[in-house]
Amino acid sequence: MSQKRIAPSILAADFVNLQRDIEMVNASNADWFHIDIMDGVFVPNISFGMPVLKAITKHARKTVDVHLMIVEPDRYIQTFADLGADVLTVHFEACTHLHRTLQAIKDAGMKAGVALNPHTSVDHLEEVINDVDLVCVMSVNPGFGGQRFIENTYDKVKRLKALIERRGASTLIEIDGGVNDKNAKALIEKGADVLVAGSFVFKSEDPISTIKNLKEIVGQ
Numbered sequence: 001m002s003q004k005r006i007a008p009s010i011l012a013a014d015f016v017n018l019q020r021d022i023e024m025v026n027a028s029n030a031d032w033f034h035i036d037i038m039d040g041v042f043v044p045n046i047s048f049g050m051p052v053l054k055a056i057t058k059h060a061r062k063t064v065d066v067h068l069m070i071v072e073p074d075r076y077i078q079t080f081a082d083l084g085a086d087v088l089t090v091h092f093e094a095c096t097h098l099h100r101t102l103q104a105i106k107d108a109g110m111k112a113g114v115a116l117n118p119h120t121s122v123d124h125l126e127e128v129i130n131d132v133d134l135v136c137v138m139s140v141n142p143g144f145g146g147q148r149f150i151e152n153t154y155d156k157v158k159r160l161k162a163l164i165e166r167r168g169a170s171t172l173i174e175i176d177g178g179v180n181d182k183n184a185k186a187l188i189e190k191g192a193d194v195l196v197a198g199s200f201v202f203k204s205e206d207p208i209s210t211i212k213n214l215k216e217i218v219g220q
Contacts, residue, residue: 140177
């Protein structure tokens with residue numbers, strides 16, 4: 001069984017004390033940093049820009065998982081590679097030529113991810129799944145942290161896992177949105193590999209313990 005990863009979402013961190021929160025994640029049992037880049041066009045919110053990401057990657061000592069919620073992601077692939085992203089995820093809904101985009105991400109030296117909005121079927125990935133390193137299943141509508149988990153996600157993960165196995169792919173399944181200690185185990189059992197946790201981690205009284213607890217729940 002492959003290692004199950006916990007990826008705290010920096011969108012929920014304290015921006016005034018960003019370095020402190022990054023050092024906390026470094027010191028914790030977390031595996032990845034999950035960083036959302038929003039443009040206010042693809043989603044109704046704006047988050048980090050390039051200078052903030054550059055500051056984060058300077059201090060991050062774990063895998064940097066960058067999730068682009070932007071239009072025309074192809075324009076910025078090399079930029080994010082230069083800024084230190086290890087995994088770059090684009091939205092299926094934002095890519096007219098998804099296969100080409102995936103190849104460009106890999107050519108830039110990063111792992112290639114595809115995110116699916118709640119309404120987007122996993123069937124759309126049938127033709128490209130062997131070229132995808134990670135599928136990010138949105139379990140909330142993208143744009144804002146702290147939303148309630150969409151229950152249909154369990155079935156979606158199960159269907160995605162079946163597609164990956166049928167195609168003989170080694171794609172990881174990531175869940176983004178509303179992850180907590182109540183749904184983590186069930187998500188792993190359905191086939192998830194990476195759990196993104198934002199508000200649940202950073203709004204807790206003891207984030208390091210919260211992360212440790214999540215790791216224990218997912219069996220690592």
